[in-house]
Amino acid sequence: MELMDTLLLSRIQFAANISFHILFPTITIALGWVLVFFKWRHAATGDETWMEAYFFWVKVFALSFALGVVSGITMSFQFGTNWPGFMESVGNIAGPLLAYEILTAFFLEAVFLGIMLFGYRRVPGWAHTGATVLVAVGTTMSAFWILVLNSWMHTPQGFEMREGVAHATDWLAIVFTPSMPYRLAHVLLASGLTVAFLMAGIAAYRWLKGERGAEVRLTLRMGLWMGALLIPLQIVAGDLHGLNTLEHQPAKVAAMEGNWETRGNVPLVLFALPDEAARTNRAEIAIPGAASLILTHSLSGEVPGLNDFVAEDGTRLHPPVAPVFWAFRVMVGTGLLMLAASWAGLALMRRGRGPEALPRPFLMALVPFAFSGWVATLAGWYTTEIGRQPWLVTGVLRTDAAVGDVAPAMVLGTLLVYLAVYAVLVAAYVATLFHLARRRADGGHVLPRPSYPAPHPAE
Amino acid sequence: MLFGYPPDVWLPVVFAGLMGLSILIYVILDGFDLGVGLLMPLATDAEKDRMIGAIGPFWDANETWLVMAVGLLLVAFPVAHGTILTALYLPVAVMLVGLILRGVAFEFRAKVPPARKASWNRAFFAGSAMTAFSQGYMLGLYIMGLQGGAAAQAFAVLTGLFLTVGYSVIGATWLVHKAEGPLQAKALGWAREGLWAVALGMAAISVATPLASPRIWERWFSLPEFLLLAPLPLASAALMAGLWLMLRRMPFADDRLSWLPFAATSALFALAFVGLAYSFFPYVVPERMTIFEAAAAPESLVIILIGAVVVLPVIAGYSVLAYTIFRGKATDLRYD
Numbered sequence: 135m136e137l138m139d140t141l142l143l144s145r146i147q148f149a150a151n152i153s154f155h156i157l158f159p160t161i162t163i164a165l166g167w168v169l170v171f172f173k174w175r176h177a178a179t180g181d182e183t184w185m186e187a188y189f190f191w192v193k194v195f196a197l198s199f200a201l202g203v204v205s206g207i208t209m210s211f212q213f214g215t216n217w218p219g220f221m222e223s224v225g226n227i228a229g230p231l232l233a234y235e236i237l238t239a240f241f242l243e244a245v246f247l248g249i250m251l252f253g254y255r256r257v258p259g260w261a262h263t264g265a266t267v268l269v270a271v272g273t274t275m276s277a278f279w280i281l282v283l284n285s286w287m288h289t290p291q292g293f294e295m296r297e298g299v300a301h302a303t304d305w306l307a308i309v310f311t312p313s314m315p316y317r318l319a320h321v322l323l324a325s326g327l328t329v330a331f332l333m334a335g336i337a338a339y340r341w342l343k344g345e346r347g348a349e350v351r352l353t354l355r356m357g358l359w360m361g362a363l364l365i366p367l368q369i370v371a372g373d374l375h376g377l378n379t380l381e382h383q384p385a386k387v388a389a390m391e392g393n394w395e396t397r398g399n400v401p402l403v404l405f406a407l408p409d410e411a412a413r414t415n416r417a418e419i420a421i422p423g424a425a426s427l428i429l430t431h432s433l434s435g436e437v438p439g440l441n442d443f444v445a446e447d448g449t450r451l452h453p454p455v456a457p458v459f460w461a462f463r464v465m466v467g468t469g470l471l472m473l474a475a476s477w478a479g480l481a482l483m484r485r486g487r488g489p490e491a492l493p494r495p496f497l498m499a500l501v502p503f504a505f506s507g508w509v510a511t512l513a514g515w516y517t518t519e520i521g522r523q524p525w526l527v528t529g530v531l532r533t534d535a536a537v538g539d540v541a542p543a544m545v546l547g548t549l550l551v552y553l554a555v556y557a558v559l560v561a562a563y564v565a566t567l568f569h570l571a572r573r574r575a576d577g578g579h580v581l582p583r584p585s586y587p588a589p590h591p592a593e
Numbered sequence: 594m595l596f597g598y599p600p601d602v603w604l605p606v607v608f609a610g611l612m613g614l615s616i617l618i619y620v621i622l623d624g625f626d627l628g629v630g631l632l633m634p635l636a637t638d639a640e641k642d643r644m645i646g647a648i649g650p651f652w653d654a655n656e657t658w659l660v661m662a663v664g665l666l667l668v669a670f671p672v673a674h675g676t677i678l679t680a681l682y683l684p685v686a687v688m689l690v691g692l693i694l695r696g697v698a699f700e701f702r703a704k705v706p707p708a709r710k711a712s713w714n715r716a717f718f719a720g721s722a723m724t725a726f727s728q729g730y731m732l733g734l735y736i737m738g739l740q741g742g743a744a745a746q747a748f749a750v751l752t753g754l755f756l757t758v759g760y761s762v763i764g765a766t767w768l769v770h771k772a773e774g775p776l777q778a779k780a781l782g783w784a785r786e787g788l789w790a791v792a793l794g795m796a797a798i799s800v801a802t803p804l805a806s807p808r809i810w811e812r813w814f815s816l817p818e819f820l821l822l823a824p825l826p827l828a829s830a831a832l833m834a835g836l837w838l839m840l841r842r843m844p845f846a847d848d849r850l851s852w853l854p855f856a857a858t859s860a861l862f863a864l865a866f867v868g869l870a871y872s873f874f875p876y877v878v879p880e881r882m883t884i885f886e887a888a889a890a891p892e893s894l895v896i897i898l899i900g901a902v903v904v905l906p907v908i909a910g911y912s913v914l915a916y917t918i919f920r921g922k923a924t925d926l927r928y929d
Contacts, residue, residue, distance in 0.1 A: 189929050196928075197700045203653060204696035208689045210663055215682050218675025221667055226893040229668030233897040236657070236664045237904040244657045245908070245915050248650030252926050256918050301890050538679045548686040555690055559697055566704050 139542040141534050144216040147549045149519075151208050153512055154556045158202030160511050163277050163322065164329040165195050166270030173263045186349040191333070193570055196251055201563060203244070208552075216545070217526075219536030224300045224527055227293055227308055228283055235279035243272030274322075281321055285314035287527045288518070289382045300530065312382055316375035317518075323368040324514065327472060328507025330364060333357030334479070335504025336571050338497045341489055343575035350575075354489050361476035368469065373428070379518075380429055383528060384438035385451065386521030389458040391425050392418075396439040400425040404463075408455040413441065453523040461516035468510035475503055505564070604895070605888040608669035609877065611901065612662055617866045619658035621763065621859045626652040628764015630695055630721025631757065632783055633714060640776045641714060645699070647771035647923035652699065654912060656692070666877075668897060673877040673887035680739045684727040691723025703926070722757065729756025736802050736869075738879040748801055755794025762787035763862065766854035769843065771923040777844060777851075784854060785840045791858075792833055795865055799826065802872050806880055809872045822871070829864045832857055 169188055176184035210232075213221055221228065249257060249265040257265070292307030293300045302308060334357030340350045380387045388394075392403045392415050402424030406415035426435040443452035479500070482491050492500075526533040626648040633641055667674045678685055694716050702713035733749030765787060768780035803810040813822060836857045844851065875883045888894065 192928055193704060197697075197704060200653070200696050200700040203656065204693040207656070207660055207692055210660055210667065211678060211685050211689060213667060214663075214674040214678030215685055218672075218679060221671035221674055225668065225671030226890045229671060229889055230893050230896045230900075232664055233668045234900055236661055237900050237908070240657045240660055241654065241904075241908040241912075244654040245911050247653055248915050249918060251928055252650045253918055254929055255927070299890075302893055302896070305896065538675065540679055540682055544682055548683070551686070551690060555693060559693070562697075562701060562705075566701060569706060570704060 140540055140545055141537045143542055143545040143549060144537050144540075145533065147545060147552065148209075148212060148216060150549065150552055150556065151205065151212060153515070154552075154560070155202065155205035155209060156511060156515060157508055157560070158198045158205065159273065159277065160321075160325045160328045160507065161198040161332060162195060162202055163273045164325040165191060165198065165332075166266070166273045168329055168333070169195060170263070170266050170270050173266055177259075177263070183348045183352055186347075187353055190349070190570070190574055191353075192251065194332075194336075194567060196247075197563065197566060199243075199247060201559065214538075216538050216540065217536045218538045220526060220531070223298060223531050223536070227286060227290075227300050227302055230302075230305075231279055231283040231286070231308075235276055235283075239272045239276035239279060243269050243276065246272065277321065277325075278318065281318045282309050282311075282314055285311045285317050288317075288522055289313040290527055290530055295530070300527075313375075313378055316371065316378045319371045320368070320375045320514070323364055323371055324507065324511050326364045327361060327368060328511060330357050330360035330476070331472060331503045331506045334361060334476070335501050335506075336567060338492075338500035339504070339568065340571050340575040341492075342494070342497050342501070343572060345575040351489055355483065358476050358479040358483075361472055362480050365469065365473045365476060369473075372466075372469070377429065379521075380438075383521065385440065385443040386453060386458065386518070387429065388438050388440045388443070389453050389455045389521055390462040390517060391429075391437065392455065392459045393425065393437055394440050396436060396442050398426055398434040398436045399423050400429075400435075400437040402428065403459075406459070408459050410450075410455055451524065453521045458517055458521045461513045461520065465510050465513035465517060468506055468513065472503070472506055472510070475500060475506075504567075601888070601891040601894075602885065604891050604898070605669070605884040606875075607898065608665060608888070608894060609874070609884045612665040612669065613866070613870050615658050615662035615665060617863060619655070619662055620866070621862055622651070622655035622658060624760045624763045624862065625767035625855070626655055626764070627695075627721045627725050628760040628762065629768060630717050630764070631725060631761040632764055632768070632780075633718045633721075635783065636776070636779070640779075642925055643772060643776060643923055644768065645702075646926045647768060649699075649926045650915065650919045652696075654915065656696070669889055669894060670877050670884060670887035671889055673882055673884075676878050676882065677735075677739065681731050681734060684731045684734070688724050688727035688731070691720045691725075691727060694720030695724065696720070721760075725757040725760045726753040729753035729759075732756060735879060736798065737805050738881075748797075751797060752794065755790055755797065758787045758790035759794060759862070762791055763855070763858045766858045769840075769854050770851045773848070773922050781840050781843055784858075785837070788833065788837055788840070791861070795829060795861075798865070799868070802869070806872075808880065812872060825864060825868055829861060832861050832864070836861070 169192060172184045172188040172191070175181070176188070246265040246268040250262065250269050253265065254262055286308055289311045290300075291311055292302065292304035294303050295301075333353045337350050337354035337357060341354060376387065376390075391400065392406050392408050393400050394413055394415075399422070401420035401422045403415065403418055403420045406418040406420075408415050423433040426437055427433055429435065429437055440452050440455060443450070445451055479492065479496070482493070482496065483489065489497075522528060524532055524534070526536050629644050629648050633644060636644060663674075666677070698713045698717035698720060702710050702717060705713060730749045730753035733752030734745060736752070737745035737748055762784050765780045765784035769777055769784065772780055803813050812818060836854060839850075839857070840854060843854070873879060875885065877884045877887050
């Protein structure tokens with residue numbers, strides 16, 4: 135019983151840490167490339183507006199990066215403090231993948247971040263752009279290795295078990311697991327969407343504060359365009375990822391759909407209260423046959439049901455249904471809202487009408503969209519990670535077998551401290567973004583000073 | 594012992610070496626920026642900005658060595674990673690919260706409305722202090738064999754305090770190199786005052802480590818080891834005396850040799866580290882688990898080693914590049 139409490143608390147603690155962490159990489163991965171784009175456009179056109187945009191968003195990048203780094207360090211320790219069984223049983227696989235992330239990504243981004251942020255006047259322009267590119271490459275590589283490991287935990291292959299410990303037999307198979315390409319594409323697009331709506335939302339806020347300069351116009355339009363272009367791609371990528379999950383982790387799809395019995399003609403459940411005790415849905419609102427159509431491209435197609443994943447003795451081998459079911463709906467719902475917002479914005483601005491054509495209520499509605507990417511990303515992660523339960527590594531290692539034997543009070547105490555710190559930091563982060571936006575809207579420092587080789591002020 | 598395969602010999606040793614090197618680099622590099630954070634409350638507001646300028650371009654990369662060190666422990670000695678970190682659960686949590694606070698305070702202090710800057714300066718100090726103290730505390734528990742008990746706790750508190758002051762000394766010597774004028778003069782004073790604690794701390798650890806383990810006692814106090822090892826404490830004492838004299842006479846004309854106190858302090862930390870490594874090798878969990886028992890499968894270690902051999906020189910290269918670009922006296926940090 136005591137271990138059970140530790141298990142639950144440890145899971146909440148890890149979920150809290152990883153949820154807090156992902157907020158920031160999901161911004162920096164795509165924002166790094168957006169900064170590269172700004173620099174490239176500036177070099178190509180000579181238009182200073184691009185550098186104004188760069189110098190505003192590089193501040194957001196620096197802040198997000200710092201939060202991502204420190205929250206990421208937390209997790210590398212928690213593998214050991216809370217989940218020693220993970221590395222003990224699959225360390226031979228997870229270890230090298232994490233090592234490659236540190237070697238190829240962490241140092242690259244950390245070292246060149248200093249040059250990118252503070253070296254503008256110390257190195258030639260090409261070197262500064264080079265540092266910016268390397269930071270973006272570093273963040274993307276980091277995402278690649280982490281998603282390789284995460285995908286392996288979902289769809290493991292290329293190993294054999296010897297005395298309860300996984301040993302690698304085929305590294306190519308370990309890196310290129312069946313779910314990896316879909317997951318990577320889905321997460322990178324999610325990052326792009328998060329940044330698109332962050333740009334659009336913050337620019338809408340600045341516009342509402344009365345700013346009318348070329349740069350706020352540029353970021354508002356660019357954010358909406360990026361969102362409008364990426365969201366259809368994301369819907370396709372998400373659909374393909376779902377089909378891949380159906381093939382490799384059918385229990386997760388059954389929970390996402392809230393489908394209890396394996397059968398054809400499965401309805402698409404729009405709303406329901408899944409009841410695991412009664413093994414049925416309450417208050418269900420559904421479109422007949424639609425889930426079969428989406429998942430098998432045929433109305434009569436068979437969709438797996440949750441009742442197939444219960445052992446003879448009644449042990450549940452499928453994930454908890456309600457959280458997966460609801461997280462999935464929040465993700466899809468947010469995505470549809472993003473689609474509506476970005477396309478409506480572009481429609482209003484069509485034929486070169488610019489942001490003046492956006493009605494005030496639309497702009498006000500766009501401001502909270504700055505964080506719509508966070509909502510969708512978190513909901514998506516909850517869907518896939520809770521959907522992997524009760525497994526930590528599908529079919530190989532159960533979550534309850536990996537937890538460390540730490541007193542529940544200790545886990546609870548540190549959990550409360552983490553939660554308090556995270557709450558303060560998220561609030562401070564959001565407040566600071568709006569503070570930076572207000573300062574810019576009030577006509578704060580915009581124009582960059584002459585770049586390298588200007589003299590250093592202190593010399 | 595757990596995995597049923599005969600542990601390879603050279604791979605665990607190589608990885609123990611890499612891990613040790615990462616820890617040492619971390620302690621020196623993040624040591625100086627943690628130290629600067631510890632000294633912040635002693636400086637004026639203008640000096641605070643200059644102090645941040647002295648560490649701004651570097652702190653993130655410095656901290657990556659901690660990820661590298663714990664990552665190597667995680668990937669090369671997975672069993673030890675679990676054992677050590679569950680034993681150090683609470684100090685690790687304190688350290689992590691400290692690292693979070695200082696890392697974000699660094700960014701927030703420069704971006705929030707001026708009225709809130711002082712709060713984030715305090716958070717920067719608090720985070721640096723929590724990190725430094727908890728690292729020293731963990732070192733103390735590790736030396737005491739990761740056992741509970743009042744004596745071990747008391748010793749760990751002592752090492753926590755010593756390492757905190759030790760970091761402030763290395764931070765002060767970094768400022769001697771990166772600052773000028775009144776701030777540099779202050780930094781020289783901070784370094785001198787902290788040096789006493791470093792001497793006391795190193796002596797305390799040197800006495801306690803062999804007392805905590807008969808095996809370590811044997812290693813140091815039998816012949817001919819005792820004579821062969823004598824240069825270690827002697828060199829430390831000489832370095833300390835030289836450092837003290839140097840700090841009293843600095844700054845030299847034209848700011849010559851301003852890098853020397855930092856180099857000497859780093860050498861001092863390195864000597865202490867070599868002594869500890871000699872005491873504990875081949876154990877990774879003191880007196881309980883050797884690196885051979887804790888090592889991951891050889892085929893996984895080889896994969897990591899190939900990557901490390903290719904990438905580490907590149908990392909070293911661009912780290913040197915970054916320090917070269919930001920060489921010379923610190924300026925206020927600007928993005929543009």
